[in-house]
Amino acid sequence: MDVKLYDTTLRDGTQGEGISFSVADKIRIALELDKLGIHYIEGGWPGSNPKDIEFFKQIREYNLKTSKIAAFGSTRRANVKPEDDSNLIKLIESETPVVTMFGKSWVLHVTEVLKTTLEENLKMIYDSIHLMKKNNRLAFYDAEHFFDGYKADRSYAIQTLKAAEEAGADCVILCDTNGGSMPHEIYEIVQDVKRNVSTDVGIHCHNDSGVAVANSLMAVHGGAVHIQGTMNGFGERTGNANLTTIIPNLKLKCGYNVITDEQLRMLCEVSQFVDDLANRRHDNFAPFVGISSFAHKGGMHVNAVKKTPISFEHIDPALVGNQRRVLISELSGKSNITLKAKELNIDLDDNNPEINHILKDLKRLEHLGYEFEAAEGSFELLIRKHLQNHVNFFELIGFRVIVERREGKLISEATMKVRVGNEEHYTVAEGDGPVNAMDCALRKALEKFYPEVARVELIDFKVRVIDEAEGTRARVRVLIESRCDGEIWGTVGVSENIIEACWEALADSVEYKLVKDATTLTHKK
Secondary structure, eight states, X not given: OOOEEEEOTXXXXXXXXXXXXXXXXXXXXXXXXXXXXXSEXXXXXXXXXXXXXXXXXXXXXXXXXXXXXXXXXXXXXXXXXXXXXXXXXXXHHTTXXXXXXEEEOSHHIIIIISOOOXXXXXXXXXXXXXXXXXXXXXXXXXEETHHHHHHHOHHHHXXXXXXXXXXXXXXXXXXXXXXXXXXXXXXXXXXXXXXXXXXXXXXXXXXTTSOHHHHHHHHHHHTOOXXXXXXXXXXXXXXXXXXXXXXXXXXXXXXXXXXXXXXXXXXXXXXHHHHHHTTOOOOTTOTTTSTTTTEEOXXXXXXXXXXXXXXXOSSOGGGGTOOOEEOOSTTOOXXXXXXXXXXXXXXXXXXXXXXXXXXXXXXXXXXXXXXXXXXXXXXXXXXXXHTTOOOOOOEEEEEEEEEEEETTEEEEEEEEEEEEXXXXXXXXXXXXXXXXXXXXXXXXXXXXXXXXXXXXXXXXXXXXXXXXXXXXXXXXXXXXXXXXXXXXXXXEEEESSHHHHHHHHHHHHHHHHHHHTXXXXXXXX
């Protein structure tokens, strides 16, 4: 049985809170989905806004290799001829090979929302599908609120599907629009539908009960051959069924070859790409595609994975384009240290006695409030210092940070003196706040010796009070995320003084960059 993938990120996904794409964004996402092997891409609703009309116009200029573009809309309005319905006209004018129309399957919606008769609703479904078939389109019928409608009036819900089938629908899609159905219900109802209609059956689930992926998979198990969802689960309220979870489950666990092995290895990359265009931070804990999906922290777990990965990994992460990560914390054992060193391209033999010293130092620092899971830059420096293969690129002689109000504005100024080799350098810089001022002053002081540090950007900054009961005397942990030439790294600092904690994290950030570039940097004297 072939199962087709239908992506509605560009339409249903954009109904999620905070999600919006420009026409250019939608084109770029569609091209990536085509590479991923998605069979159908729902581009938008041409009857609702000019942006979607423009998308359908522009996407025609591209030669998609796998995907067919679908336009979305509603069935005709009550008591209006289909050829006179503005929504249906817009669907035809979009010139897409596929048209998907939703209609009402729940008596409640027919009588209380549309305010029409049950018979007229059946005609609306039939007429709309029939018009699209007359115009040589693949016609999909989204049976909105189907499962709620089925539970309220099974006979009428199935009649709506039969109306679409009789009009020539290529697939009828059962929608759990409110997201309230359970997997066992989905399975049983899909099987019943399969006994009553002969056309292909599809599934469209929402995640309001947290089981949209499970419901989608159960629908396929029950006989559905068309599965709708969105990348990263974007969608209204709590989102739609997440295709980044559905696809690998279908292919690797259920035996459906929905995309090729090569395309599956693109999954993480495409997932990240869509989040980037949506201006959303990628979900670290997303199944299959999150960076924590194959992250191991407990020492016993890491030791087992080192011996045989299948002991704590349900698949090889490389199959979906992900990778194994070893986390460093007070829960770490020797295996965490050696595997992490290997990941960082540091030569650290299992029998090296320095491992015990690194582990002891790590646990001491974590007890003080340091956290290295998100500060791998600081941890790499820690290992190198223990192995005595670390070069001190600069030494801080002293700094001062002043915050004052001038002419109604707060001004932050940092003065800093550093030593590089035998030469001292003194500099002053202003910034948007004390941390930015320190960052500017440090890089300004070092640019004479290491020009590359000018390209380092501070992109994220977090402060956490460690022991809240101490009030203003409490230690704080500062995590800084930096970026240069596409690489991102984190560093950490801890102190009772927030400025000192910031300095530690900033200094580690720059030092990490210099360590990485040690073979190419020119030391200017």
